[in-house]
Amino acid sequence: MEHANDSALRQRAAQVIPNGMYGHMAIGPRMPAGYPQFFSRAEGARLWDVDGREYIDYVCSYGPMIVGYGNSRVNARASAQRKAMDIGNGPAETIVELAERLVGMVAHADWAVFSKNGNDATTTCIMAARAYAGKSKVLVANGAYHGSQPWANRRAPGAPVGEHDAFPTYDYNDSTSLEQAAQACGGDLAGIMVSAFRHDAGYHQELTDPQFAATVRRLCDQYDAALILDDVRAGFRLSLDASWSLLGIRPDLSAWGKALANGEALAATLGSERYREAMASVFVTGSYWYQAAPMAAALETLDILTEEDAPTRLEALGERLRRGIDEIAELHQQRLRQSGPPQMPTIMFEDDPKAERGSAFCSALIERGVYFHPWHNMFLSLAHTEADIDRTLEAVDAAMKAL
Ligand code: PMP
Numbered sequence: 217m218e219h220a221n222d223s224a225l226r227q228r229a230a231q232v233i234p235n236g237m238y239g240h241m242a243i244g245p246r247m248p249a250g251y252p253q254f255f256s257r258a259e260g261a262r263l264w265d266v267d268g269r270e271y272i273d274y275v276c277s278y279g280p281m282i283v284g285y286g287n288s289r290v291n292a293r294a295s296a297q298r299k300a301m302d303i304g305n306g307p308a309e310t311i312v313e314l315a316e317r318l319v320g321m322v323a324h325a326d327w328a329v330f331s332k333n334g335n336d337a338t339t340t341c342i343m344a345a346r347a348y349a350g351k352s353k354v355l356v357a358n359g360a361y362h363g364s365q366p367w368a369n370r371r372a373p374g375a376p377v378g379e380h381d382a383f384p385t386y387d388y389n390d391s392t393s394l395e396q397a398a399q400a401c402g403g404d405l406a407g408i409m410v411s412a413f414r415h416d417a418g419y420h421q422e423l424t425d426p427q428f429a430a431t432v433r434r435l436c437d438q439y440d441a442a443l444i445l446d447d448v449r450a451g452f453r454l455s456l457d458a459s460w461s462l463l464g465i466r467p468d469l470s471a472w473g474k475a476l477a478n479g480e481a482l483a484a485t486l487g488s489e490r491y492r493e494a495m496a497s498v499f500v501t502g503s504y505w506y507q508a509a510p511m512a513a514a515l516e517t518l519d520i521l522t523e524e525d526a527p528t529r530l531e532a533l534g535e536r537l538r539r540g541i542d543e544i545a546e547l548h549q550q551r552l553r554q555s556g557p558p559q560m561p562t563i564m565f566e567d568d569p570k571a572e573r574g575s576a577f578c579s580a581l582i583e584r585g586v587y588f589h590p591w592h593n594m595f596l597s598l599a600h601t602e603a604d605i606d607r608t609l610e611a612v613d614a615a616m617k618a619l
Contacts, residue, residue, distance in 0.1 A: 335363025
């Protein structure tokens with residue numbers, strides 16, 4: 217059997233893990249035929265599945281991998297810290313160093329609080345916003361993802377009844393709907409949460425309209441509510457400052473995770489001076505929130521991202537991929553739509569609401585050693601090379617021929 221190891225592991229998993237796998241990494245219900253569930257090795261921009269097949273990876277663990285799997289500099293710094301001390305009865309010096317570093321890099325930030333997952337960071341933002349304002353409601357965009365904790369998880373059962381009453385919705389990039397939602401809070405608006413851009417899974421991506429961004433800032437000022445930027449997914453790929461700095465808008469609070477430590481478990485909440493006291497009043501913590509090794513990994517990752525001017529490099533790589541794919545699609549008369557910033561491309565077919573064509577395309581690519589996603593934004597990394605892109609384009613050409 218060609219995928220014997222993967223099949224055997226899936227059978228074992230089905231006995232002891234609900235559904236055989238959960239969440240965004242559950243291949244069965246989510247991904248096209250031919251995708252492996254289990255992997256055994258990762259290096260640079262390459263992944264190997266448990267049956268030894270090699271892939272050029274354009275999902276990058278859904279974002280965390282940004283300077284390459286197993287990057288030797290990040291590994292060395294994290295290992296040295298791990299050897300000295302990772303957790304203790306208090307944090308190591310790295311927590312101060314990393315907070316200083318982020319406050320220096322991110323213009324709106326005057327302080328940092330660290331945690332583990334992106335959802336910890338978005339939740340911490342909400343607590344700081346409410347503590348500051350003494351109000352309870354936080355507006356979130358319809359369909360936006362901010363994590364799987366009950367407040368953020370509207371799609372699945374498991375949240376208490378009423379959990380989402382404190383999170384009324386607006387339509388992203390629609391100033392009128394935002395103004396109406398803000399007004400409907402009747403004086404109880406503590407914050408407005410936004411994403412770097414509209415990167416909802418299953419849709420063509422939409423960059424943030426600068427007019428909309430200006431409206432968000434104006435409404436936050438008008439209602440004395442926090443502008444909360446969820447930069448968990450896009451952070452450090454579009455800018456080494458907060459992503460909305462590209463629009464000239466400063467958030468009050470921002471949430472970071474994923475790429476921050478190149479795959480070591482680390483997230484951060486950053487905030488402006490005005491929210492410092494409120495943050496100080498909130499009790500937030502976790503057994504692993506002070507771990508020093510991931511912070512050392514983050515310091516090295518940020519060094520590399522800065523030295524290599526990551527956003528510019530990733531944009532150039534992404535544009536090479538986008539241009540190449542557009543040319544090949546035209547040649548094969550395939551109606552593709554590529555959306556989002558080049559550093560985080562979404563590649564879907566026009567008139568393909570169930571992603572059937574997209575799935576066939578991705579299955580044909582997986583057979584050819586390229587790991588694309590049929591309906592989620594993908595990610596470029598500094599480990600990708602021009603040669604990887606060119607090899608990918610050859611596979612894209614072959615896959616389109618096979619469609
Ligand atoms: N916000 C955004 C925009 C995300 O993309 C994610 C993760 N996909 C999260 C929050 C939650 O992050 P985590 O999975 O690390 O909790």
